[in-house]
Amino acid sequence: GESVGLHLPTLSVQEGDNSIINCAYSNSASDYFIWYKQESGKGPQFIIDIRSNMDKRQGQRVTVLLNKTVKHLSLQIAATQPGDSAVYFCAENIRRGKTGGFKTIFGAGTRLFVKA
C-alpha cells in the first residue's frame, strides 16, 4: 500500500546567510554522491557531485562535504539567495546487481526557505 505522507525536514535561513543541508546515507559501498535541487512544480536538477575518494568539492557558491566514517553528506550554500528556495535531495549511486549498471537512491529531501 501507499506510505503515509511525511513532512519534509525544513531549513529556514535569512538571505545572505550560509545554509547547511545534511544527509545521512546507508550504503558504505556507494562510490558516488549527488545533490539535486527541485523547485516547486519542476523536476530535480543536478547541483554538484562528489566521489567517495574525496571529502570536499566546491562549486559556484556550493560546497559538498563527505564524511565516510559516519556516512554523512552535507551541502553548504554560501550567501543564500531567494532563488535558492527549493527542496534539496542527496542521492547515492549503487550497483544494481544482476542487471548491471548503477541505480540512484534518493534521500527524503530538505525544504529550504530563504527569508528576504
Added chain:
Amino acid sequence: DGGITQSPKYLFRKEGQNVTLSCEQNLNHDAMYWYRQDPGQGLRLIYYSQIVNDFQKGDIAEGYSVSREKKESFPLTVTSAQKNPTAFYLCASSSDRGFNEKLFFGSGTQLSVL
C-alpha cells in the same frame, strides 16, 4: 535544445480508467526512468529501462506499465489497478555509462483522480 519533455503537465483520471503519460528525450541517452513523488516526500522508482525493448520493475511497479519501443520514448501507463494514482510523476534519463551517471529530469506530470 536537448532535454526531456513530459506531457501533459496536468492529467485527470476517472475511476477505472487507464491513462498514459508521455516522456520523450533527445539527449541520446540509453537509460530512462519513471519516478513517483507524493507531496512532501522523496522520489520512488516505478520502472526503468537501460536499452530499447527492455525494462525492469522498480520499487513500486504494481499498477503501472511501460514500453520502450524507441530510444527516445518511454511512456508510462497508470492502470485502473493503481488505486491511489494521485501524485507527481517524473521521467528521467541518463547515459548510464558508469558509477557517475547523473539523472536529467523532465518537468513532471501532475496526475489527479476525478
